[in-house]
Amino acid sequence: MIHLRLLPVIFLCAVVSESMCARTIDGKNVPGIENFDTDKLSIGAGLSFMNYGALKTQSPGIDLRGDYLFNETNALAAGFTYGLGSTFSSTTTALANNLSTSAMITIPVTYNFHFHELYLQYEHLFYIPDEEDHGFYAFGGIGLTLVPNGTQSYGPYDQANFTPQNKLSGNSASGAQAWFFRLGAGGQIKFGKLTVFAELKTDVTLNSSNPNDPQPPNFVIPMAVGIVAGIKYPLEQD
Numbered sequence: 001m002i003h004l005r006l007l008p009v010i011f012l013c014a015v016v017s018e019s020m021c022a023r024t025i026d027g028k029n030v031p032g033i034e035n036f037d038t039d040k041l042s043i044g045a046g047l048s049f050m051n052y053g054a055l056k057t058q059s060p061g062i063d064l065r066g067d068y069l070f071n072e073t074n075a076l077a078a079g080f081t082y083g084l085g086s087t088f089s090s091t092t093t094a095l096a097n098n099l100s101t102s103a104m105i106t107i108p109v110t111y112n113f114h115f116h117e118l119y120l121q122y123e124h125l126f127y128i129p130d131e132e133d134h135g136f137y138a139f140g141g142i143g144l145t146l147v148p149n150g151t152q153s154y155g156p157y158d159q160a161n162f163t164p165q166n167k168l169s170g171n172s173a174s175g176a177q178a179w180f181f182r183l184g185a186g187g188q189i190k191f192g193k194l195t196v197f198a199e200l201k202t203d204v205t206l207n208s209s210n211p212n213d214p215q216p217p218n219f220v221i222p223m224a225v226g227i228v229a230g231i232k233y234p235l236e237q238d
């Protein structure tokens with residue numbers, strides 16, 4: 001029985017495979033991946049901003065990508081977003097070191113993490129009539145969010161008499177990871193060879209794992225909504 005979490009991956013693979021095959025549309029031959037041409041490759045960079053609503057935190061980042069245009073309306077993009085750092089606050093319990101003080105107290109704690117993303121997305125372009133240099137596109141894709149080791153810091157408390165629960169050595173918090181299914185839409189404008197683009201995207205978390213019992217307890221990467229804007233430049237040589 002196919003696991004439900006695999007359905008988006010299977011769907012994307014089927015759509016991409018269909019787009020990669022040569023076929024005939026309206027009497028015209030549309031090339032596929034078997035006619036791979038490096039002139040259809042482009043590289044790009046941009047700025048990303050993700051909002052992780054359930055954690056009440058945001059993640060600015062740098063987006064790097066490569067695009068391959070199968071034909072006039074279908075493209076595949078693969079990229080990496082480097083998260084510049086996120087901070088969110090919570091509380092934790094500190095237990096008394098001896099019985100002469102209160103049993104426990106609640107203290108503030110701040111967590112600092114980096115949200116990195118690896119992604120693959122299929123794009124279908126819709127050109128504005130009589131405007132070949134302007135267009136919109138819809139996309140769907142899959143990806144992996146990685147949250148490497150972060151740090152935690154505590155607000156003021158009586159360190160001589162209390163010890164925070166689950167305090168890790170060196171205040172280091174182990175990372176987490178989550179697969180996601182991405183949906184979004186974007187627009188692009190060409191200026192000569194240079195393409196300026198902007199996207200609005202939603203990453204729906206398929207699963208979340210934190211095998212090393214990270215802080216905060218039961219840390220889960222939630223659904224995120226974000227934007228990215230940048231430029232792309234083709235590798236074609238005249």
